[in-house]
Amino acid sequence: MRFRSALGVLVLALVIAGCRTAPITNVDDAVIPTVAGKTLTQEQVRSAIIRGGGALGWQMKDEGPDKLVATLLIRTHTAVVDIPYSTTSYSIKYRSSINLDESGGKIHSNYNGWIQNLQKSINTQLSVP
Numbered sequence: 001m002r003f004r005s006a007l008g009v010l011v012l013a014l015v016i017a018g019c020r021t022a023p024i025t026n027v028d029d030a031v032i033p034t035v036a037g038k039t040l041t042q043e044q045v046r047s048a049i050i051r052g053g054g055a056l057g058w059q060m061k062d063e064g065p066d067k068l069v070a071t072l073l074i075r076t077h078t079a080v081v082d083i084p085y086s087t088t089s090y091s092i093k094y095r096s097s098i099n100l101d102e103s104g105g106k107i108h109s110n111y112n113g114w115i116q117n118l119q120k121s122i123n124t125q126l127s128v129p
Contacts (some may be wrong), residue, residue: 021101025094025112027119032085041124042066044087052122053083056114069095072114079111081118092119112114 032045040048042065049068050060054098058070068083078098084091092115100108 008043020109021103021106022109022112024094024102024105026094027114027115029089029091030119031089032087032117032125034125035127037085040126042085045087045090046123046127048083048128049083049122052125053118055125056117056121059119070118074114077108077110079114079117090122118123 019106032040036041046068053060053068053070056072057074058072061069061071062083063069066084066086068085070081072079072084076099078096079100080095080097082093082095084093093113094102094107096102097107097111100111102108
């Protein structure tokens with residue numbers, strides 16, 4: 001009986017810990033590196049962002065000549081971000097979400113991990129000559 005009580009408390013603690021919120025992470029003007037001393041073209045930047053996001057399951061859609069909208073669907077959760085870009089920088093900006101407890105500039109902490117992973121993946125693709 002004691003074991004069940006302890007197990008119940010542990011499960012409850014894990015559930016509560018899993019429901020954390022944190023300030024929304026945005027990426028502002030991340031610098032695009034030059035590859036072999038050359039600046040990438042607008043199309044090369046666009047393609048690198050699409051490849052980087054696609055590798056992680058983000059669905060990319062063009063929204064104007066210098067902007068992509070990326071959507072990530074994970075189980076019952078949805079995150080949508082704007083990704084404006086140029087030949088020198090890009091940003092990842094929160095747009096909307098479903099089931100991520102967004103309120104008052106805070107959101108489920110998993111969202112921030114998804115954004116960090118997206119940025120890393122985009123940076124990897126931008127580095128490929």
